[in-house]
Amino acid sequence: xxxxxxxxxxxxxxxxxxxxxTAAIAARDxxxxxxxxxxxxxxxxxxxxxxxxxxDHFQVEHRLVVSFGHLGEIGGSSLTDHSIDVSCADxxxxxxxxxxxxxxxxNILAMATSWAEVIGxxxxxxxxxxxxxxxxxxxxxxFFDAFEEVIxxxxxxxxxxxxxxxxxxxxxxxxxxxxxxxxAPFHLTWSCYVREDVACGxxxxxxxxxxxxxxxxxxxxxxxxxxPNYL
Amino acid sequence: xxxxxxxxxxxxxxxxxxxxxTAAIAARDxxxxxxxxxxxxxxxxxxxxxxxxxxDHFQVEHRLVVSFGHLGEIGGSSLTDHSIDVSCADxxxxxxxxxxxxxxxxNILAMATSWAEVIGxxxxxxxxxxxxxxxxxxxxxxFFDAFEEVIxxxxxxxxxxxxxxxxxxxxxxxxxxxxxxxxAPFHLTWSCYVREDVACGxxxxxxxxxxxxxxxxxxxxxxxxxxPNYL
Numbered sequence: 001x002x003x004x005x006x007x008x009x010x011x012x013x014x015x016x017x018x019x020x021x022t023a024a025i026a027a028r029d030x031x032x033x034x035x036x037x038x039x040x041x042x043x044x045x046x047x048x049x050x051x052x053x054x055x056d057h058f059q060v061e062h063r064l065v066v067s068f069g070h071l072g073e074i075g076g077s078s079l080t081d082h083s084i085d086v087s088c089a090d091x092x093x094x095x096x097x098x099x100x101x102x103x104x105x106x107n108i109l110a111m112a113t114s115w116a117e118v119i120g121x122x123x124x125x126x127x128x129x130x131x132x133x134x135x136x137x138x139x140x141x142x143f144f145d146a147f148e149e150v151i152x153x154x155x156x157x158x159x160x161x162x163x164x165x166x167x168x169x170x171x172x173x174x175x176x177x178x179x180x181x182x183x184a185p186f187h188l189t190w191s192c193y194v195r196e197d198v199a200c201g202x203x204x205x206x207x208x209x210x211x212x213x214x215x216x217x218x219x220x221x222x223x224x225x226x227x228p229n230y231l
Numbered sequence: 232x233x234x235x236x237x238x239x240x241x242x243x244x245x246x247x248x249x250x251x252x253t254a255a256i257a258a259r260d261x262x263x264x265x266x267x268x269x270x271x272x273x274x275x276x277x278x279x280x281x282x283x284x285x286x287d288h289f290q291v292e293h294r295l296v297v298s299f300g301h302l303g304e305i306g307g308s309s310l311t312d313h314s315i316d317v318s319c320a321d322x323x324x325x326x327x328x329x330x331x332x333x334x335x336x337x338n339i340l341a342m343a344t345s346w347a348e349v350i351g352x353x354x355x356x357x358x359x360x361x362x363x364x365x366x367x368x369x370x371x372x373x374f375f376d377a378f379e380e381v382i383x384x385x386x387x388x389x390x391x392x393x394x395x396x397x398x399x400x401x402x403x404x405x406x407x408x409x410x411x412x413x414x415a416p417f418h419l420t421w422s423c424y425v426r427e428d429v430a431c432g433x434x435x436x437x438x439x440x441x442x443x444x445x446x447x448x449x450x451x452x453x454x455x456x457x458x459p460n461y462l
Contacts, residue, residue, distance in 0.1 A: 146384050
């Protein structure tokens with residue numbers, strides 16, 4: 001086990017645009033370790049490719065890819081249960097969408113905390129956003145505050161790990177703007193929940209992403225099957 | 232997804248004596264679903280055998296066995312990292328022992344919560360005990376209280392899942408006494424961290440178990456390689 005290193009941070013990198021910008025923010029002040037979780041989603045191979053490309057870009061040495069296939073086994077979500085259709089984007093609908101994986105972020109954060117404690121990291125960065133979170137209950141700052149309390153109570157007395165959510169109060173358009181300022185490599189990311197060759201342009205994730213780029217008036221460098229106007 | 236069933240409870244069953252007594256307590260008032268986690272421990276096969284025997288005994292239909300091999304991959308514990316020796320029992324030593332898996336219970340509870348939400352269970356039972364917890368920081372009731380808050384904030388608004396720790400304030404001897412009263416099948420359990428044929432009698436887990444039976448003046452039905460007096 002390594003000695004605690006206050007400048008080392010774990011970054012949760014799905015491979016999407018939010019984690020890309022989060023990594024760019026973390027990399028300004030910290031040595032970073034990248035963690036990617038495969039929880040049985042349809043587009044896992046494409047996301048993993050994006051993860052590795054981002055880790056290469058940020059010259060990250062410590063990389064961990066963890067398989068949470070059991071979250072797929074228990075079902076209950078259209079991301080992992082292929083018998084449920086992925087719902088088309090309805091950005092005015094504030095109900096929890098069918099792509100909700102029950103308690104997904106708690107599973108990911110628990111694993112990230114175990115790894116952070118072992119490698120001596122003092123922070124976990126993730127790209128959660130309240131506004132554009134599609135109503136996922138585990139994307140709110142109050143949830144992360146409560147999880148920090150669990151970390152403080154459930155780890156060694158000398159361990160102190162903060163959960164950093166630098167995008168939490170931003171809109172998707174703000175994230176595009178922030179990433180553009182920082183030179184974040186958006187061309188290496190992947191967001192689509194449905195396709196792996198070109199982005200579908202119509203799933204919740206594509207719609208939120210495209211609307212963010214459109215509002216920020218920045219061109220999205222990814223190829224899309226269709227590119228609707230979401231403004 | 233099933234309709235919420237207030238009488239359904241998930242029970243975390245490692246296969247040891249504490250989870251056996253916890254299952255016996257839960258089964259008095261609830262229909263139970265058994266969850267077993269393999270996190271890369273040395274004696275996994277033997278524990279899984281105990282899990283299935285206990286599930287048969289309690290006539291449990293819903294069983295889920297989840298592999299958390301990634302907790303082994305990241306190391307940091309003698310239970311999963313074979314390059315670290317399992318420390319011999321030192322029951323006066325209150326330091327966190329080398330068998331500590333970083334943040335293990337948070338990982339298990341996160342998974343249990345996901346499953347509980349999908350199957351509509353209203354409680355998660357586990358056999359954590361503060362007094363005989365060997366100093367594990369994630370075996371204290373304050374940790375579970377904080378985790379309940381995380382569950383409330385991180386799941387669907389209509390979801391309410393309680394964490395039940397009926398053994399939390401008991402000693403190992405109390406647990407033996409309680410299990411004896413309830414007719415808990417101790418002969419089907421496994422506790423040893425080191426061996427799978429007969430219990431070693433000398434690891435932390437064997438020592439705590441044997442001391443509990445000795446204090447309760449109840450014979451432990453398991454075979455042991457050596458059976459020291461821990462009183």
